[in-house]
Amino acid sequence: MTAKVKYEEVEVGQELPARTYPVHRIDLVKYAGASGDFNPIHWNESFARSVGLPDVIAHGMYTMAQGGRFVTDWVGDPGAILEYGVRFSSMVVVPDEGGAEIKITGVVEDKLDDNAVVVALTARSAGEKVLTRAKATVRLA
Numbered sequence: 001m002t003a004k005v006k007y008e009e010v011e012v013g014q015e016l017p018a019r020t021y022p023v024h025r026i027d028l029v030k031y032a033g034a035s036g037d038f039n040p041i042h043w044n045e046s047f048a049r050s051v052g053l054p055d056v057i058a059h060g061m062y063t064m065a066q067g068g069r070f071v072t073d074w075v076g077d078p079g080a081i082l083e084y085g086v087r088f089s090s091m092v093v094v095p096d097e098g099g100a101e102i103k104i105t106g107v108v109e110d111k112l113d114d115n116a117v118v119v120a121l122t123a124r125s126a127g128e129k130v131l132t133r134a135k136a137t138v139r140l141a
Contacts, residue, residue: 004076007115007140016074016106021066024099031062058092067121070104071136086134092125115140
């Protein structure tokens with residue numbers, strides 16, 4: 001695959017279309033199986049509450065993965081990501097009824113050499129910023 005977004009068509013300050021990703025407990029169970037992280041705070045409500053959490057919470061890496069998905073959906077090629085990093089700033093609480101949502105926005109922060117751009121991401125759930133310092137360096141077409 002190659003990136004579908006062209007470097008010459010992207011400008012610093014350009015906003016990427018916002019996306020909202022639903023999160024349900026079944027997603028967390030599937031992620032636990034794929035990652036091997038079966039910590040009960042991610043699937044067992046009574047355990048999560050017993051350790052002081054408001055409810056089941058999404059894996060931090062699951063939340064980070066949604067940011068990566070946002071970038072790859074935009075660029076059209078998972079192999080185009082050269083670098084990606086975040087800081088976790090809050091939890092994605094996933095109630096049994098209705099689940100949760102992660103809303104992700106992005107803006108082109110810098111244009112680099114060799115058709116690369118830096119995209120700054122913002123991820124929120126229930127009004128809280130759940131990822132900070134989230135940036136991806138991506139090679140465009």
